[in-house]
Amino acid sequence: MDYELIRKRIQAITTRINEIGGEVQEVVIDEPVSLEQIIKTEEQLGVTLPESFKKVLNEFSGNFSLRWFLPDNMEQPNEFREIFCGTPHWSLELxxxxxxxxxxxxxxxxxxxxxxxxxxxxxxxxxxxVRNGDYLAFDMKNSGDAPIVYLSHDDGEGHGFKIANNFVEFIDNWSRLAFVGCEDWQWLSFTTSPESGIISDGVAANRFRTWLGLEI
Structure with a gap:
């Protein structure tokens, strides 16, 4: 995975949000964690972490968080009216x-x-x-690596949707959509079925980037 490209996308996202009068509250990209730290957490959890997740933790960042918000008065196309922020995060410690x-x-x-x-x-x-009480989670029925699915606690439309086939694919696709908010109503526009995952090169994704003025 090209982590420098991910960093460039993060910079492009935060720059653009500031340009349009939005707010970037937080950008945290901590150092990678050691394999020993990963193993310790695996022992604590009693599970083996998915391979692509371990790779990102060990090579890119063990604690990542980005928080941006669109301007309150920004007019949005109807299909993107539910999108108002980006709040991706992961942490080995948490x-x-x-x-x-x-x-x-x-x-x-x-x-x-x-x-x-x-x-x-x-x-x-x-x-x-997710801030509303939902979660993004790995489907641990797969051995070695694991797809990412959405867990809704309150009949969310995206409950059980596959978001990506693995963590590397997840970061790559999500970052091309400016890491739009974790709530299912913010990313469902970029899926075509419960199994499609987030499609970063689809018609909706291209319209979103054009509207937001992002070339990523």
């Missing part, structure tokens, strides 16, 4: 807390693996907490 929270949802709200809605919460590994 994984155990996210997993504890996910397990809590299973124990208290979604306990039945035979229920079509509940089962989506099972056999996952949460890595990104």
């Amino acid at each position: 994984l155990p807390q996210f997993e504890e929270d996910r397990i809590g949802w299973i124990e208290n709200v979604f306990p039945n693996p035979k229920d079509d809605y509940d089962v989506v919460w099972h056999n996952k590994l949460a890595f990104c907490e």
Whole structure:
């Protein structure tokens, strides 16, 4: 993966948000973490982290966060009216807390693996907490690497949608869409089905970049 390209995209995104009068609240790209730190976390969680996730943690950043917001008075095309921010983040250190929270949802709200809605919460590994209480998570049914899916706690339209086939694909596609907000209503415009994942070269994605004035 070309991490320098990802850094350039982040710079382009933050520059453009500032140019249009939006707000960039945070840009955090901490140092990569060691394999020893990753192994320690795996032992704490009792799972092996997906290969592409470990690769990014070890080669790019073990703690990443970007927070930007569009101007309140900005007029948006109808198809993008739900998009108002970008809030991507991941952290090796926070994984155990996210997993504890996910397990809590299973124990208290979604306990039945035979229920079509509940089962989506099972056999996952949460890595990104959405501000509305949902999560982005790895589907741990796959060995070696894992696709990324959306976990909604409140009948969200994107519940169970596959967002990407693996973490590297996820970052690549998401960054080309300015890391639009984690809430499903912000990225659903860039999917065509529950299995399509985020499509960064589709018609909607190209229209979005043109509207926002981003060449990434």
